[in-house]
Amino acid sequence: MRTIVVGTRQSALALTQTNQVVDELRELSRQHGIECDFEIRKIVTKGDRILDVMLSKVGGKGLFVKEIEQAMQDGEIDIAVHSMKDMPFELPEGLVIGAIPQRQDPRDVLITKGETSLDELPQGALVGTSSLRRACQLQHSRPDLRIQSVRGNIDSRMRKLETEGFDAIVLAAAGLHRIGWQDRINAYVPAELCVPAVGQGALCIESRADDEFVLNLLGKFQHEDTALAVRAERSFLGRLEGGCQVPLGAYATVEHGTGGAQLTITAIVGSPDGAELLKETLRGGDPEALGREAADKLIARGADRILAEAYEKQGD
Template structure:
């Protein structure tokens, strides 16, 4: 019997989604006779410790994964459950993505005290979000809104909605779905108004290269269509070399081509300024996810995305 220690952040959402993952892996283990038992290990990350500063000012991508990845290297855990949108483009040598399971709803959503739609928010409404990507797109769509930073776990942000007098807050729908809190959602934001973060709604199951027992187990848990969509989005992010410090969004959908039967990937990506005054957005379609992400990023670079990205890097 192989004991597999599963690493996770200690927030309520992280624990809930990790427990759901472990439940699926237990079923897979029994079904395929892999003889595995599981144990959870909670790990505090830098992003969990720093709650009074916006994500864009404390290091961006990797804030919620580095300590967990170190635990993988140190053999304290055997696999890690991450939110894919927290994952940097490049993984450390020796670690690999073992599975990307079926994606939850990738959209952002609006939570208000009075179940208002986005169009119903009053002029100058206070909207809370810690995401430059969300604030950029929302201000592009509604320049009158006052966007203010709000940090904390999903449950603490919901409490701040009323306690701190926000008219609305923005959150990823996937987290609310996984917590069983769909009833808190006032409205889903269409992707043509607010593109999700790269990988939003998807989970990343990370493990050590060469751990064949864990990799064999995770092989059965992978969802191929989700993987293709996320690969396209991450290729786009990688070519732009972006992180949480830059408003970048991307979302891929997959449909079979009617004539050839090939899986056609439609990828939309955006790069903008935080105040929403500049918003570059394009869509491309292809069959190779990595090439598609690369090509879409080049298209935005040709339109001026490099100037936006360089401004954030102080170049």
């Protein structure tokens, strides 16, 4: 019997979603007569070690995956469970995305002291987030808001609502849903108002490209509509070569008709202070082409200048 070693970060959320994936893979293997078992291995990443600096100051995408990917390349683990929004566009040689399971709620949410919408936050409210994407869009909608960086695991960030004087903390809905804390959500921020990060709400099961046993199992775990949507969003990301240092986002949905699958993508690029915010919404059938087209349209409107200025500011 093959033992599949699963790599994961050691946060409560990472372990929860990894255990959920393992439970589903174990059931799939049983249904299909695939003899295997699973072992979970915790790995500390750079993003987990540095908690007192805003993500945009620490480095680009890959902060939460590089050490795990190295362990996979070294043969210490066989697969890894990542949050898709943490994944860089380019994967290391020999590694592939083996499966994208069904997406959770992709929206952002507010944890507040009682307010039930963004509009209800008091004038000049102090809002905590580690994401430039969120800060950009929230300040574009509410220029009066004061945005301050907040890092740490979900529980520690929520505690800072009381201990550090925040009026609201902004988090991803998916994480709270996965750990069963839906009742702590005060308000969901509509995706039209705050476009999610690329891949937000989706998981990525990464594996070695030459491990046919594992890829056969993971192929049965793929959720095709989620995979189509994420392919469009990641194509947008790849065209802009974006990361955590700049405010960009993309969210795609899939509909099925007589002509096959049709995707709608909404993509944004903005300045960190929210003064500029470019947005495009497009429809098409080819996910990669659609993502690139959304990026090209934003570039034609000045996204490349905004991104260059954002990167330059990060280097100061």
